[in-house]
Amino acid sequence: MTVQTKILTYQNYINGEWVESSSQTAQKSINPANKNEIVGYIQNSTEDDVNLAVAAAKQAYKNWRKLGAVARGNYLYKIAEIIEKRQNEIAETLTREMGKPLAEAKGETARGIAILRYYAAEGMRKTGDVIPASDSRALMYTDRVPLGVVGIITPWNFPVAIPIWKMAPALIYGNTVVIKPASEAAVTAAKIIECINDAGLPKGVVNFVTGKGSIVGGRIIEHSDVNGITFTGSNTIGKEVAQKAVARGAKYQLEMGGKNPIIIADDADLEKAVDATISGGFSSTGQKCTATSRVIIHEKVYDDFKRMLIEKTKALTVGNGLDPNSKITPSVSEAQLNTVLSYIEKGKSEGATLLLGGKRPEDAGLENGFYVEPTIFENVHSEMTIGQEEIFGPVLALMKVTSIEEALHLANDVSFGLSASIFTKNIDHMFDFIDEINAGLVRVNYETAGVELQAPFGGMKDSSSGSREQGEAAKEFFTSIKTVFVKP
Numbered sequence: 001m002t003v004q005t006k007i008l009t010y011q012n013y014i015n016g017e018w019v020e021s022s023s024q025t026a027q028k029s030i031n032p033a034n035k036n037e038i039v040g041y042i043q044n045s046t047e048d049d050v051n052l053a054v055a056a057a058k059q060a061y062k063n064w065r066k067l068g069a070v071a072r073g074n075y076l077y078k079i080a081e082i083i084e085k086r087q088n089e090i091a092e093t094l095t096r097e098m099g100k101p102l103a104e105a106k107g108e109t110a111r112g113i114a115i116l117r118y119y120a121a122e123g124m125r126k127t128g129d130v131i132p133a134s135d136s137r138a139l140m141y142t143d144r145v146p147l148g149v150v151g152i153i154t155p156w157n158f159p160v161a162i163p164i165w166k167m168a169p170a171l172i173y174g175n176t177v178v179i180k181p182a183s184e185a186a187v188t189a190a191k192i193i194e195c196i197n198d199a200g201l202p203k204g205v206v207n208f209v210t211g212k213g214s215i216v217g218g219r220i221i222e223h224s225d226v227n228g229i230t231f232t233g234s235n236t237i238g239k240e241v242a243q244k245a246v247a248r249g250a251k252y253q254l255e256m257g258g259k260n261p262i263i264i265a266d267d268a269d270l271e272k273a274v275d276a277t278i279s280g281g282f283s284s285t286g287q288k289c290t291a292t293s294r295v296i297i298h299e300k301v302y303d304d305f306k307r308m309l310i311e312k313t314k315a316l317t318v319g320n321g322l323d324p325n326s327k328i329t330p331s332v333s334e335a336q337l338n339t340v341l342s343y344i345e346k347g348k349s350e351g352a353t354l355l356l357g358g359k360r361p362e363d364a365g366l367e368n369g370f371y372v373e374p375t376i377f378e379n380v381h382s383e384m385t386i387g388q389e390e391i392f393g394p395v396l397a398l399m400k401v402t403s404i405e406e407a408l409h410l411a412n413d414v415s416f417g418l419s420a421s422i423f424t425k426n427i428d429h430m431f432d433f434i435d436e437i438n439a440g441l442v443r444v445n446y447e448t449a450g451v452e453l454q455a456p457f458g459g460m461k462d463s464s465s466g467s468r469e470q471g472e473a474a475k476e477f478f479t480s481i482k483t484v485f486v487k488p
């Protein structure tokens, strides 16, 4: 395990230069496993800094667009290669700054590299179709054109993968970008920008501004030269992004929360279902929008499932993500920890039964970290707060049902619709679930969490703005269609 001695200050990256914010102040980013450890300092940027970044992106747009997708793809390959060389160091920073287990951080960094290569190759794929014109002597076809300057606002839970899965498609289709990463994980994001700088992209194509969400993010959303905004984060801020974007006619895309159910049918393979529930609910300490939150179990297997779940959960070690034995690592911040603890209190006060966990661990060595024990409630009902709201922590709500119909009803009985899973061997139940569940990601005999970079990702209802990210679907947001008619 590397011990970092020097604490660095990370600057904004505007028009190809590393620059200090006009505020000339910086804020610390700390390690959630030890609040006394500073991972680095990031700029406290102002609206003026955002204005400079947007002006640089606008200036760079013309040539970047004209460069062509194949040449743009070659830059993405180069970035992937540079990140690959720094993979371990970036993953370790991710764990130190955001808290997730190092193995997950390494997996995320590898995913970022794969996403860059996927979109680099996209530069050689078709951008339109030839469509028969009513005039047989005319040529009619579609083409995809970039939006212009795209504003990117990202959360802290995937500080490598999410910035990359938004930047890579934006860039390959010819847009230039201004990115504002989450403050809690901005040092990790800065390291990705260092790799972009080292790949030699033309000045102004990628601009990076850190600082307070309401100031930096707020200005990106309102700037009239930002043509599109892509956001991942909370519903509250997502709705604000949407309203402001609509008010000035900018294109926008939102990926927000989830309250993801896993249904355990009476014929489920319980061993596999328990493992999927633990992995889906507790990986990254439940801080995934696809995390399993509600476990809907048929009464015939309820007691066995519950016993096995509790047994395996008790065996999970709580600790620092740099320790390979740690499975439950800290919440990202004190504020997030307090949010999780307050949901646990609400669960108890609204009548749910606490089966396991529910508090901060008392083990020596964990007192300076934002840890909470893996927590399991039962007797949870849809009308309870913990049956409805996204917790973003290691908390599972068990709900007992008497039929698959009841399970499906409960699964859909929330305002979110991101991911959902069923464990069953019954093919009718599988297809009823696939047909009736209101979710963007539908899993059969597999956990709710995790996404495949080559497939569309997004949710229904309050989980997203209806658009999809990743895979080929990214094209829909980052481009506009031109229908061309040519008559000789």
Ligand SMILES: NC(=O)C1=CN([C@@H]2O[C@H](COP(=O)(O)OP(=O)(O)OC[C@H]3O[C@@H](n4cnc5c(N)ncnc54)[C@H](OP(=O)(O)O)[C@@H]3O)[C@@H](O)[C@H]2O)C=CC1
Binding pocket: 153, 154, 155, 156, 157, 180, 181, 182, 183, 184, 211, 212, 213, 214, 215, 216, 217, 218, 221, 232, 233, 234, 235, 237, 238, 240, 255, 256, 257, 258, 288, 289, 336, 339, 390, 391, 392
């Ligand atoms: N869908 C998902 O993957 C995620 C969901 N969440 C949910 O949101 C809850 C709160 O997390 P939190 O980090 O506060 O999420 P936020 O929605 O506040 O943050 C997401 C991003 O938006 C920025 N931001 C904050 N306020 C504004 C604003 N007024 N205008 C523009 N941008 C803004 C943040 O900047 P800054 O970091 O500087 O505040 C960050 O970059 C979590 O408990 C979880 O339920 C959170 C993260 C990811």
Ligand SMILES: O=C(O)CCC(=O)C(=O)O
Binding pocket: 155, 157, 158, 232, 287, 288, 289, 290, 449, 450, 451
């Ligand atoms: O589950 C994943 O890998 C991605 C989830 C995600 O996009 C998120 O939590 O914001």
